[in-house]
Amino acid sequence: MKRREVLESIFKLRPENSIVISTTGLIGRECFELVKNDRHFYMAGSMGLVSSIALGIALNKPRVIVIGVEGDGSILMNFGGLITVGVWKPKNFIHIVLDNSSYDSTGGMKTYSPKVKLEHIAKVLGYEHTTVVYTLSEFETEFKKSIEEGGPVFIRVVIEKGGKRNLPRPKNLKEIADSIRNFLQRW
Amino acid sequence: MRDGTYKPLSEDIRKERAKTLVNVLIKENIDFATGVPCAVQKFIIGEIENSRILHVPSVREGEAVGIAAGASLAGRKVVAYMQNSGFLNSIHDINSLLISYHIPVLFLVTWRGAPGEDAVHHLQDGKMFLKVLMEMEVPFFVLSPHNIEKGVKWCIRKMTKKEIPAVVVIKRGVF
Numbered sequence: 097m098k099r100r101e102v103l104e105s106i107f108k109l110r111p112e113n114s115i116v117i118s119t120t121g122l123i124g125r126e127c128f129e130l131v132k133n134d135r136h137f138y139m140a141g142s143m144g145l146v147s148s149i150a151l152g153i154a155l156n157k158p159r160v161i162v163i164g165v166e167g168d169g170s171i172l173m174n175f176g177g178l179i180t181v182g183v184w185k186p187k188n189f190i191h192i193v194l195d196n197s198s199y200d201s202t203g204g205m206k207t208y209s210p211k212v213k214l215e216h217i218a219k220v221l222g223y224e225h226t227t228v229v230y231t232l233s234e235f236e237t238e239f240k241k242s243i244e245e246g247g248p249v250f251i252r253v254v255i256e257k258g259g260k261r262n263l264p265r266p267k268n269l270k271e272i273a274d275s276i277r278n279f280l281q282r283w
Numbered sequence: 284m285r286d287g288t289y290k291p292l293s294e295d296i297r298k299e300r301a302k303t304l305v306n307v308l309i310k311e312n313i314d315f316a317t318g319v320p321c322a323v324q325k326f327i328i329g330e331i332e333n334s335r336i337l338h339v340p341s342v343r344e345g346e347a348v349g350i351a352a353g354a355s356l357a358g359r360k361v362v363a364y365m366q367n368s369g370f371l372n373s374i375h376d377i378n379s380l381l382i383s384y385h386i387p388v389l390f391l392v393t394w395r396g397a398p399g400e401d402a403v404h405h406l407q408d409g410k411m412f413l414k415v416l417m418e419m420e421v422p423f424f425v426l427s428p429h430n431i432e433k434g435v436k437w438c439i440r441k442m443t444k445k446e447i448p449a450v451v452v453i454k455r456g457v458f
Contacts, residue, residue: 137356141379145349148341149380152353155339156315176342177349184339270446273356273384280357 097232099194099259100126105236106163106192107131111243113159113283115276119146119166121201123194125263127165133275138266144174147181147191153280154186160283161188161243168195168209182222187246190239191223196257204257218250226250290456294326300431300458301326304391305334307435308362313389315339315354317347318364321393323455328364336362344369348376351388364391367412368405370450377448378419385446389439393453394425400455416450423450428457 103126106116115135118124124138139146150164171178171193181189193214199205215226224247229235235253242249266272304327316331316338332338337359341347344365351363370377370392381388395402396409416423422441424434435451442449 139380141383142345142349142376145345145352145376145380148346148349149353149356151339152315152317152350152355153357154353155337156354156357156359174343174346174349177346179342180339180346180350269383270385273386277356277358 097230097235097253097255099123099196099255101232102192102194102235102253102255103127103130103165105232106165106239109236109239109243110163111161114161114163114243115153115279116163116165117146117150117153119143119170121167121170122259122261122263123165123167125265126260128266129263133272135276135279137276138272140266140269144170144177146170148174148177150189150191151177151181151184151186154189155184157280157283158186158188160280161190162186163190163192165192165194167200168193168197168214169199169207171214172207172209172212178218178221181248182218185222185224186248187224189248190242191218191248191250193250193252194255195252196255198257200257200259215250215252223248223250228252228254230254292456297458298326300428301330303431304435305330307432308336309334311360311436311439313360313362313439315359315361316364317341317350317354317361318391319344319347319366319369321364321366323393323395323453323458324364324391327391327453327458331362331364345373345376348373348380348388352380352384352386355386355388361387362389362391366393366395367408368395371408371412371415374415374419381448382419382421387442387446388448389442390448390450391453392450393455395455397454413452421448421450423452425452425454426457
């Protein structure tokens, strides 16, 4: 599975009442290329904070489905944040980890992810449903199920290393925040 | 204090001042709190916990910055409490997320390592803390016993107007 296929699938299948928070680096930049600011918060910088931003939104906007998308390197950087998610258990949070066992944005250095069963730990910490998927159709089945059944859900998606690198970067970050704020105001 | 010690405050005074501070937060419509505990802010955090402010404690200050950002984007008026040790630890998150995206959050930050500090591991943090705030160009106000209400209100006004974080500086011996 390629990173881009999963991201395209997320944006294709997500419901109207959802937003995507994407991590800094290639994942966020690829999301930004796909949808710009359309219900998408591209978190440039503050690596690791996707799940925490998602938690802050999810607890305050229970009718909005918050989809957090990050890599294995990113989740390992703020692993403690999963504890707070597991304690507060927001039903409207879908946490997707694209796992290529590497820091691909910075040149493909290995992460510790192959040694850590991320979805098992998420389960222990209190996520309602946790799983790992290896194919796009498995991912789509799990993602649709998460939208219907609620969570918090944790989906580890095993992807290949590599992918497009020539990707855009946003220049106006305030615009991104304003756009999400405006969307959330309506819910 | 010049002689290197703090005048010990009675619990009653600490509680009264904490109550004054949290009452201002409530009057100013702060309705969400997150953060990491600090002994100096013990009674402030207690007052927050017993108020109608939704309180989601975090396990680390950087995480608190993320939770605060999310809550603020969702339309809440947010306070984040912590020690300067944790604030300094989270500078990149504050810079890249709150300042760059213009997300307002009110910080209550204890200034450990201020003149008179007896815990030497705080001294380096304390020496640079206000200078760092100046370099970050965030509004900040060092509270004294007589200007608690004024200082907190000023920070909230600045944070709302500029859509950036503002820092209420809490000193040992005042709270």
